[in-house]
Amino acid sequence: MNPSAAMASQPNRDLPPLPGRAPQPIVEVRSISKTYAGGIEALSGISLEFPEGRLTTLLGPSGCGKTTLLKIIAGLIPATGGQVLVDGREVTGPGPERAFVFQDFALMPWASVIRNVAFGLELRGVAHSEREAIAERHIARVGLKGFERKYPHELSGGMRQRVGLARALAVDAKVVLMDEPFSAVDEQTRRKFQEELLELVANEGKSFIFVTHSIEEAVYVSDRIALLSRRPSRVSAIIEPQIQRGGDPEKIRRDSAYLDVVEAIWQQLRHYLD
Amino acid sequence: MQISELAPALPALREAPARRWRDLLIHPLVLRLLSFAAVLALWEYAGRIPLSPAFPTFLETLGGLGAIMADGTLFKAFLITLHPLVIGLTASILCGIALGVLMGLHEPSEWLFAPIFVIAQAAPLAALIPILTFAYGIGLTAKVMTVCIMAMPVIVLNTLGAVRNTPKSLLEMGSSFLATRSQSIRLIILPAASPMIFAGLRLGCAAAFIGVILAELLITPTGIGDVISYNQSVADYPKMYAAILSIIVFSVLFIELLERIEVTLFRPEARP
Ligand SMILES: Nc1ncnc2c1ncn2[C@@H]1O[C@H](COP(=O)(O)OP(=O)(O)O)[C@@H](O)[C@H]1O
Ligand SMILES: [Mg+2]
Numbered sequence: 001m002n003p004s005a006a007m008a009s010q011p012n013r014d015l016p017p018l019p020g021r022a023p024q025p026i027v028e029v030r031s032i033s034k035t036y037a038g039g040i041e042a043l044s045g046i047s048l049e050f051p052e053g054r055l056t057t058l059l060g061p062s063g064c065g066k067t068t069l070l071k072i073i074a075g076l077i078p079a080t081g082g083q084v085l086v087d088g089r090e091v092t093g094p095g096p097e098r099a100f101v102f103q104d105f106a107l108m109p110w111a112s113v114i115r116n117v118a119f120g121l122e123l124r125g126v127a128h129s130e131r132e133a134i135a136e137r138h139i140a141r142v143g144l145k146g147f148e149r150k151y152p153h154e155l156s157g158g159m160r161q162r163v164g165l166a167r168a169l170a171v172d173a174k175v176v177l178m179d180e181p182f183s184a185v186d187e188q189t190r191r192k193f194q195e196e197l198l199e200l201v202a203n204e205g206k207s208f209i210f211v212t213h214s215i216e217e218a219v220y221v222s223d224r225i226a227l228l229s230r231r232p233s234r235v236s237a238i239i240e241p242q243i244q245r246g247g248d249p250e251k252i253r254r255d256s257a258y259l260d261v262v263e264a265i266w267q268q269l270r271h272y273l274d
Numbered sequence: 275m276q277i278s279e280l281a282p283a284l285p286a287l288r289e290a291p292a293r294r295w296r297d298l299l300i301h302p303l304v305l306r307l308l309s310f311a312a313v314l315a316l317w318e319y320a321g322r323i324p325l326s327p328a329f330p331t332f333l334e335t336l337g338g339l340g341a342i343m344a345d346g347t348l349f350k351a352f353l354i355t356l357h358p359l360v361i362g363l364t365a366s367i368l369c370g371i372a373l374g375v376l377m378g379l380h381e382p383s384e385w386l387f388a389p390i391f392v393i394a395q396a397a398p399l400a401a402l403i404p405i406l407t408f409a410y411g412i413g414l415t416a417k418v419m420t421v422c423i424m425a426m427p428v429i430v431l432n433t434l435g436a437v438r439n440t441p442k443s444l445l446e447m448g449s450s451f452l453a454t455r456s457q458s459i460r461l462i463i464l465p466a467a468s469p470m471i472f473a474g475l476r477l478g479c480a481a482a483f484i485g486v487i488l489a490e491l492l493i494t495p496t497g498i499g500d501v502i503s504y505n506q507s508v509a510d511y512p513k514m515y516a517a518i519l520s521i522i523v524f525s526v527l528f529i530e531l532l533e534r535i536e537v538t539l540f541r542p543e544a545r546p
Contacts, residue, residue: 076446094450106447112467120451122461135428151543171451 006204023048026175026207027073032082033232034068035257042068044232045082050175051224055201055208059218060228061269066211067103067179069233073209074100074177087173099173103180106161107152113139114148116163120171131170138166142196158189169200175207182217195249215269219243219261220253227268237268277327280453331510335519338505338512347501348520355497358414359486362421366478370426371471374433378467379459384434395427399485417489417496424485425478432474436467465540470537476529483525 027050042065050056058066071077073084075093084091086098099120107116114135115122121131139148142162149239161181168176173228182190198221201208212218218225219241227237241261242250253256298304314332319330332336339358342348377384403416403422410416440463448458490499498521537544 018358032512071446072452076450094452096452098450100447102443102447104443106443108444108462108465110468110541112542119461122451123448123451123457153543167451 003080007252024052024147026087027209028085029069029073030083032069032072032079032084033063034077035080041232043072043079044234046228046233048226048235048237050207050209052207053201053205054223055210055221056209056224056226057218057222058228059212059215059225059265060233061230061254062213064228065233066213066228069228070100070177070179070209070211074098076100076214077201096171097174099168099171099176100162101164101168101176101178102243104181105152105157105164105184107160107163109152112118112149113144113155113163115149116152117166117170120167124171135166135170138170139163141169142166156189158185158193161185161193169204173206175209177209179211181210182215183212183214190217191249197221198245202215215262216253219258219265225265227265239265328509328511330515335515336508338514339516339520340495342501342513342516348517351497351501351517352422352520352524353497355486355490355499357497358421358489359482362418362486363479363482365418366422366425366429367480369473370429370474370478371433373468374430374471374474375437375464377430377434378437379463385428388434391427391430394423395431397423399424399488400492403489407493412494416493417486420489420493421482421485424488426484428481429471429474430479432477433467433471436470436474437463439470440466441478444457468536470541472532472540476532479532480525483521483528487521515527 022133024196029046029048029050030043032043033041033045035041042103046069053103058069060066072079073086074097075084075091075098086095108119111119114132115256118126121134126134139145142165144159144162147155147159152163155163161184165181168178180199182193185193187243195211195219197208200206201221201223210218210221211240220243222241225239225241226235227239228234229236239261242260243255243258243261245252318332321329321334324331339348372386376498377387399420402418405415406419406423410419444462444466445458448462453461486497487499487502490496491503495503498517501517502514505517
């Protein structure tokens, strides 16, 4: 096997157990299809497994249905066919074990940072002082200490997404769903985010489902990448980058193993462009 | 990589004193005062041409204002005018927001009620007044109804639009964090709608002022309407225009107050 990348043409092959982890998937997508009103077929019979405690990325060309699949997993929109299992239970709507990080941040402009971060807890009826204490912890955690009483319009794009992330972490969900969370921030901030995301995955024990259209980003942060084809979407390959992390980030980005995976995915995606 | 986004805009070098003058000149308060001054100067000029013998200058009007304030006419007239205005406006605001929110949340009620308000908004009020007096007589009720017909449609329709325009991503955010329907209405839809609802309220208030004066001129002369039509009939134009000016100033101040209330109570993020 290629030392750095395990490519599989079979989308649904059995995964070898990841070292030190249970092979049990936390999220299972079983032949999900979605046809929007108006006849646009976004997904056609997608099946995928998301291992627990890992970061799995949905990567594919723009408009291929990544957001659609993520929102179906989140229970925000119904699928036309198939089922989604989270922790073995079928998804019928949003649930406390899943939290969403939105591409456009979805912050309430009339609410301060701390109220935005605590909003999930507020909806669950957690008492004011308790939820503010929890929110403060997560605000500090994403590096926004001192900004608790600011309003979203006073923050940069990168800081707003940190608020969105803190809000998702504050409800302590097992699965964090992130829809192109870094697409609206500048490249430097984006790289910093990627480092921090890796740290979260390593330390939180949560499972992350991440959507991006950037190959480099996917390879850099993912334990597992599901490559989606053009609409109507199917899984065209599963890739496990197995990058040696924990070194100097700049070195990793120049590492030949990393660059090989990027190149291999690029070759795969290329023929969708023609 | 988007280097271009990282490149800071070069600060333009300006001469400091010139800049200070320009900053002062474009200060909102200065601009507003300039705009008022221009209108008043134009008025004074038009009065002096004279445009018409029935059109007093601004200074003459101020004299008239002094006179009707000194003898207590203006104050008494305001109290009388405020009566139908306050009742009509309060009813329009309460019913208008409630109906608008209901229509925004519940589509069948939009189909049921919206046409009424669209028609009411488009209908010429003067043409409706004979019907109103026929139905409600010439007393307070007819005047209150006139105020409502003027003020309510814009409040209802703005509220409806505001509720419908709640950003979809905020609604999705709410449901992904398990908001119940009532939580999402109270904590997301209404706060998101409040700036546009308040915009409707400001328009509604302006319309209510117009409505109450129209009612006082067209139904039975009372209050400010009486001061206007009485002074017109005795050709005391400075007093007539003073009454008109005073109601305009009052309505502008009232709408300004409403904006202050909105920012203090509902828009913490807009506070300086
Ligand atoms: N609400 C909708 N109604 C109709 N078509 C939609 C809707 N949302 C998305 N689509 C279509 O479904 C396809 C997949 O969309 P999306 O999941 O947003 O793609 P991605 O996130 O991969 O860019 C696109 O072609 C898009 O036009
Ligand atoms: Mg998308």
